[in-house]
Amino acid sequence: MKAWLGALALSAAVTGCPSNDGQDPPNDQFYRPIAAAIGGDGNWLFVANSNFDLRYNGGTVVAVDLARVRARAVEAAAGQPGNNCRPDATRSGAVVCPSGDFIRAEVTRKINPFAVDLAYAQYPNHQRLYVVVRGDGSLTWFDVDNAGSLNCGASAAGGACDDAHRVGVDPAQSPAGVRLPPDPSALAVDPARGWVVVTHQNVDPNLARASLFRDTAALAGATASARPVMLNTVGNLALGLSGVALLPRGDASDPTRSTFVSTSRAAATLTFLQAYPGNAALADGQPFLYQSAAVPLVGLSTGANNRSVAFDPTPGANRAFVVSRAPEALLVVRLDPANPTQVVINDAIPIPAGPSRLTVERDTSSGRTLVYVASYDARRLSVVDPDAHRVIAQEFTNRGPHTVLRDPRAPFLYVLDFLDDSLEVIDLRPTVDGGAANVNYLHRVLTLGASAR
């Protein structure tokens, strides 16, 4: 008996107590991907994996090599399946390939779970990536480059970002002594001035719902030590702020300020936020964010559940596209730059159920503006021509399409599937091979990393 107990004690001493650190997230896969942005000279897709169900001990940010993706997509569209890939059982002519062949695993970095949004900014001497993370209440930032590297203070693949790259957690890091309020929902960046605005979807009237950071990397002569700093938060805003986007500057814009427009999932309101660089005559001279207008969205039933917002890139268009869930429609909203208190809903175009995010493209060859909208509940990607007032094409996706992005360098659309942990590639080429009609036009040709079903 004593011998047996002794052996047991020895065994315990050798193996120690069971580890409580959880399982590290994979470096070469998507896992509940929530947001993405294209950067690094347009050849890298940076994806934030949220780890929403806490299967792992953290989320990740990965870099996807778009050059390889494009090449593979062209091959797949031409009927060449490629190594390691299999036919897509749900889409004739498409293939599914392992994401690991396209993710640069060695640069994957770990962040806290529940990332909600991600944005990229190109500065004079820096390329920055920002991820707003609900899990630790931070704006986690990265230095990126044209090789797809992700630098957040971690050295090894899968390493966790250091505290210096997680802003908004420690009030001592902020000259105003503020920290990020709870429930962040979205972020937007003004790369010309380094403003990073985060919205919050809480409905507690005592909590702030918009936060301002400024990244000194945007300033001329910024050194390597330039970093984002949290400046202030704004309360007394509409409940449940959700999407946010930078209002394009027009001739009537004030040259000193940047305007962001935010939607709400709990109020029929568009909130206009302005980032002001501060007044040198003031003692604190602090830049600050404030609400410049709260404009009601009228004439809808009810209009009080809006998500993503994006602006028409056409110069002088002065219109925004808003994803609405009540009703489920794409709203086309006309803004008057001279009158910030006035918006007009020009149109409401029905789209499939559960619309989430969108992206807008100005097709320079046709002159058309197209809006791509992912509908999570309906499992569809819709292509909307706002000037034709209708959906001109639809594509079935995997089970949980959430985020959609347009490749700026090639005619492809990328759809992040939250539920199936995948990236779908949609072919936007009307013709191929010297003018022949592309049978895959507006269809999925490639999926990276679909989970087994």
Add this chain to the structure above:
Amino acid sequence: MAVSLVGGACSSNSVLSNTNNFSRASDVAFVCVNVPDGAGLPLSECGLNASDNSPTGDPNHHLHALVTQSERGEVAVVDLAATSGVALVDNSPGVPGFNFLPVSPSPTALVVDVRGAGPSQVWVASATRNHIQRVDVRALRRDPRAAQADLPTVAPLALPGAPTDLALDTLSDGRVVLYAALPDRGTVVTVDVTDPTAPRLQETRALSAGAGDAGLGDGGAADAGRGAARPVALAVDGRSHRLYVADEASTLVHVIEGGGATLRSPIDLGFRTRSLALSGWVRARASCTDAAADADHCARARYLYAVAAEDGALYAWDLVRGARVRANLLPQPNARSRRLNPAFDENRVALPAPATAVTALNTSDYVETADPNDPEGVVIQANAPCETGPCAGAVTPAPSALRGVFMAVTLRNGDITFVDLDDYDAACREASCSSGQAAYRFVRHAPRALATLTDPPRLTAQPAVTGIIRGTERTPITDTASIPSFACTASRAYNAPTGCSTANNFGVELTRREDLAQSASVPDPYIARNESWGFTYEGVLPGLDQAGGALSVDGSALRLDLPGAAFCTRGTLATAAARDLVVLVSDPVPQAGDAELCRGVFGSGASASNRDFEIDRAYEDRLVLRGSQDATPELVARCFPQATRFQVRAGGQWLVLGSRAGFVHGVRANASTRECELDPARQAETERLAGGCLVDRVPVAMRAPLCPTGRACTGSLNDEGTALATLAPVFANPYFCTQLFPAVRRGTDGRFSAVPTARETQMTLAVTGAYEPYATDVGNFPVNVRWVPAISRLYVVDTQNAGLLEFRLSPLTRGRQFN
């Protein structure tokens, strides 16, 4: 889950309709089917019993609704005569769930084509495949997976572009033609479907966005440079065989005749259009004294109603006179061109929300026959119009009773409303009155009134008076002698009663009807609005309680910067007419060395002092303030060095705010200097409105100058301490007029003076009894509406979860729901 819906006045009808089988329903058409063999029949063969919706005639003749499912590329078939089981036709019962007829992706429109002899079909347009597809009526209730050997196989007809709308017409020579609008090609094509098994493209008519379509060819060199049109919707007049084409790219409505062969001169509506509908014929109004002077409301006419592409506004065009209808103007006499909705231009129909679809609704009492004396004319027969005398005591038809000629309009906010064109019960409604003075009057082109208007609009009660004694909470003011009051008489001496009562509406004159004699006139329910109005002394301009203001010294002046404030847009004034105030709300946070000084001058919290600053000059993004002896600009800047919360208040004036209208001011930013100024046009409009009211009390020539639009000013006293109407500026807006008499006190020396008014003193009044447009909810997002005269029922397509909704008329009652 089965859902059972019960109609209002009709017996319950427990046809089950499973939920949410529809997927983005967009269009609907109706077909009468002989169920045993599936053959199509004229709609007149299919009636529905009011009690249980069973067929009225042959029990095998069932009326069906065909609803496009734009998301899945299907057509759902609904058996409207089903009395048990499920109304939705499950075309493939062997497959779980409800299965509809597959058609091409993105079906945009469908029309039913029933022939007396020969096959009947449904034509479906697909904007993704750029073709028109034929679906045999006999296939509507069949399983599409099964062989259809007895049905002709007809290949879809390819079109040069994506069709967005279809219209069918049988020409006078017997040809049957199908029109299709192709907006991306700028053309309307004509397809000869006389032989439906061999449809052929007959004509391609290119349309120009420039003026003058007549004489255009089919898109040749002569049309180059004019700019392509975008025809998006069609409306066909089956009697004249004219096709009207809505154009999204121009202000023209194109007119095509003869099966596409002839292009007539277009109609220039002045705005781009998205959809069209032709009304029935309306009779000349017998009660109009001068029909020629007010053709819009009085003449015999037929209208083309159009939904504007830009914003969903609704407009009308008189096809008889060839002129735009001023739908928002009230009938003559209307010397001041008063509008039903002052916020709209005079041509726009006063809908409560933007329109999504419009259709003609001519009830069964409307009968139209060809005029034997006029090849282009019609004879209108109105069955049983109600023609009683005024105040005859007849039973008033309910507002939802619709008999006559109307337009049914679905709205973007999920409602439906009806535009009155020729109400056969109008005389009975106008006869209803309680005091010998009729309140209701028929207004052509106005949305149907929500309530029976028997009494004129009035204030709900004596205006309430409140003030802020402490903090921000309002408390009633009981000592009303110490505050100004609405003037109810031409003068009021010290300690005299106010003379205010319900008889004079407590001093508020609601705009009166001009068509009645002055002595008999009553407030016009079509001009008044059910709304609360607050008069707040030195109230805060809406939107100008802001944080983040930056105070600095500019030269010798104090300057307040807030780039996003939009001071002018929000109504700030710093002129001789009005000089607003800035109140610094946040406490000073100076450097330590200035703390005691600043606290002494400006106080803090509840003991704040010296916080008011007159605005010297106001600009859109900044204000220049006047300092004071105690609070010089330099001191202010030192004591408030941080971003500051401030308010802009109406200086020495009452801010008038409507619960619906908001702050209706007349301030604009000067185009070059961006300085705030009164818009002369807006102020002139206010002058004009003021000139038409309170004329009994004070002649216009004897009045005090007006205050700026949207603000009221307290009158002054004469030397005897009497408040006179000639010394009190008239406040006027489109809805009402009033004046304010000051409160009077007598000093120990016996001299009279006006009692100063405390800031935030507020007088609130509420108006009731005004016209409100009729509207009822029909889902989250209705996109189409159809009237089926054969059964006198209305159907609305909701693209969200509601699906297809059925309504009966007289009274309007919600019926069944199919989704």
